Amino acid sequence: MDSAYLIETIIKVVVILLIFSALAGIGTYFERKVLAFMQRRLGPMNVGPYGLLQVAADGIKLFTKEDIIPTNVVGPIFKIAPVITAATAFMAAAAIPFLPPFEIFGYEVHPIVADVNIGILYVLGVMAVGLYGPLLGGMASANKFSLLSAARTAAVFISYEVVTGLSLLAPIMMVGSLSLIDFNEYQAGGIGDWIVWSQPVAFILFWIAAFAETGRTPFHLIANDHEIIDGFGTEYSGMRWGLFFIGEYANMFFISFVIPLIFLGGYGDGSLLGALGLLGKMSFFFFFFLWTRAAWPDVRPDQLMWLCWKVLMPIAVINVVITGFVMMF
Amino acid sequence: MSLEAFNNRNVAEGDYFLVDIEDYPTTGWDKFKRVVKRTFKGELFVGLWVVMREMIRFDIHTVQYPQEKMPIGPRYRAVHQMKRLWESDTERCIGCGLCEKICISDCIRMDTRIDENSRKEVTEYTINLGRCIFCGYCAEVCPELAITHGGEYENASEQREHFIMYEDMLTPIDKMKAGKQLEFEGFGAITPHEDERVKKTPLAY
Numbered sequence: 001m002d003s004a005y006l007i008e009t010i011i012k013v014v015v016i017l018l019i020f021s022a023l024a025g026i027g028t029y030f031e032r033k034v035l036a037f038m039q040r041r042l043g044p045m046n047v048g049p050y051g052l053l054q055v056a057a058d059g060i061k062l063f064t065k066e067d068i069i070p071t072n073v074v075g076p077i078f079k080i081a082p083v084i085t086a087a088t089a090f091m092a093a094a095a096i097p098f099l100p101p102f103e104i105f106g107y108e109v110h111p112i113v114a115d116v117n118i119g120i121l122y123v124l125g126v127m128a129v130g131l132y133g134p135l136l137g138g139m140a141s142a143n144k145f146s147l148l149s150a151a152r153t154a155a156v157f158i159s160y161e162v163v164t165g166l167s168l169l170a171p172i173m174m175v176g177s178l179s180l181i182d183f184n185e186y187q188a189g190g191i192g193d194w195i196v197w198s199q200p201v202a203f204i205l206f207w208i209a210a211f212a213e214t215g216r217t218p219f220h221l222i223a224n225d226h227e228i229i230d231g232f233g234t235e236y237s238g239m240r241w242g243l244f245f246i247g248e249y250a251n252m253f254f255i256s257f258v259i260p261l262i263f264l265g266g267y268g269d270g271s272l273l274g275a276l277g278l279l280g281k282m283s284f285f286f287f288f289f290l291w292t293r294a295a296w297p298d299v300r301p302d303q304l305m306w307l308c309w310k311v312l313m314p315i316a317v318i319n320v321v322i323t324g325f326v327m328m329f
Numbered sequence: 330m331s332l333e334a335f336n337n338r339n340v341a342e343g344d345y346f347l348v349d350i351e352d353y354p355t356t357g358w359d360k361f362k363r364v365v366k367r368t369f370k371g372e373l374f375v376g377l378w379v380v381m382r383e384m385i386r387f388d389i390h391t392v393q394y395p396q397e398k399m400p401i402g403p404r405y406r407a408v409h410q411m412k413r414l415w416e417s418d419t420e421r422c423i424g425c426g427l428c429e430k431i432c433i434s435d436c437i438r439m440d441t442r443i444d445e446n447s448r449k450e451v452t453e454y455t456i457n458l459g460r461c462i463f464c465g466y467c468a469e470v471c472p473e474l475a476i477t478h479g480g481e482y483e484n485a486s487e488q489r490e491h492f493i494m495y496e497d498m499l500t501p502i503d504k505m506k507a508g509k510q511l512e513f514e515g516f517g518a519i520t521p522h523e524d525e526r527v528k529k530t531p532l533a534y
Contacts, residue, residue, distance in 0.1 A: 042391040295376040
């Protein structure tokens with residue numbers, strides 16, 4: 001392996017880590033502002049102009065808070081669980097092309113850490129491993145609310161893996177590849193080529209499942225404040241809790257990249273306009289996560305399971321079968 | 330909206346109507362139909378539209394408290410005030426001690442003496458705001474409308490016993506001279522149109 005490739009990869013990893021850690025912080029600011037505006041409030045206003053430095057204040061607070069390990073917890077697992085959440089969230093980013101390739105100082109940069117040929121499978125797989133963060137953290141916490149949350153986490157994540165997998169199967173059959181760059185090339189011809197037009201059902205199903213995978217509001221029962229306090233995060237404090245938070249927001253950002261890459265044409269032909277288009281689509285999907293949080297109520301765990309196994313999964317299977325028939329004839 | 334609409338308890342007339350709630354479906358087919366109906370009714374998008382409309386309208390209701398304050402009603406019972414007489418600018422309190430007697434949390438303490446004009450004079454008057462529950466009995470019982478409540482509600486203190494002295498409550502003389510003393514409109518104060526309600530003392534019997 002030549003050293004230029006190694007250095008390039010390390011730089012890309014560091015850049016992605018820094019950008020998305022910062023974005024996770026700024027994402028909380030946007031979430032608080034958007035939710036506030038939708039509820040006729042102002043949101044953070046006092047730290048810096050329009051509360052812009054609230055992120056810094058929160059960061060300082062998280063970093064300097066005492067790191068409490070409660071008495072009856074299973075120490076090593078309790079300590080490693082937040083790291084699993086954050087690490088798997090960022091590992092999933094390795095196979096996502098964030099921008100089209102561009103040249104900088106005469107050196108061509110591919111803004112993807114590793115264009116592995118199993119791209120989307122890798123992304124989904126690693127995101128699914130993120131289940132171990134809440135699961136282990138909740139089980140090790142010696143807290144009944146955390147334990148409930150861990151049980152719900154296992155149920156929700158594993159169930160909705162089925163929906164994401166089956167709904168993505170149809171687009172994968174059409175494209176014939178798992179690499180997200182191949183997905184992008186398939187739709188490079190313009191809006192007419194977007195997979196969403198030929199696979200609207202898969203698009204909706206994947207979008208719904210994305211809410212479950214990131215644990216956002218219609219399916220926020222993993223850490224529902226009004227039922228089980230903060231779920232798996234109840235016993236955590238300081239930066240360990242912050243890692244859970246960064247993992248959740250990084251996951252939201254990455255899934256907001258993955259949805260347009262698969263269904264909405266990604267960065268298109270690779271021009272500047274296409275790159276901005278991808279960022280715009282990503283922003284919309286991120287905004288939609290906040291939007292639904294302001295608008296929609298949460299569902300019960302049994303309703304969530306009902307929705308997954310009795311509604312979404314059959315539809316996904318039928319969608320795959322129909323796609324297969326259409327492709328065959 | 331006037332109060333009459335709420336005071337009328339006769340549900341047979343007026344705008345009362347039964348809310349249209351369907352019965353719960355019992356058979357599987359009915360349940361399925363309800364699911365399909367709810368799925369394609371687009372109620373979720375109504376919710377999305379409502380919050381988006383509020384965001385676009387940007388009709389913010391926040392009061393940024395330390396910088397902005399809500400106006401409070403004239404009947405609000407906050408820290409007490411001692412009023413002066415409009416005619417002579419002297420204090421209204423005659424030292425009768427009724428407020429001290431009626432105070433249910435025992436927070437008023439007063440001391441009086443006979444002054445050189447052989448009039449009763451208040452020498453000491455304190456209210457322990459840490460004990461005061463702001464019930465308003467003192468203002469209600471005061472025969473001279475001397476002790477009333479004001480609108481000053483920001484009385485955070487470093488200690489529980491937070492006393493307020495007579496001089497602090499008394500209307501400043503320059504404010505009195507400027508004619509800016511406000512009368513309390515709460516319980517115990519003179520109600521509006523009091524003159525019209527005055528009746529002759531019935532001495533004829």
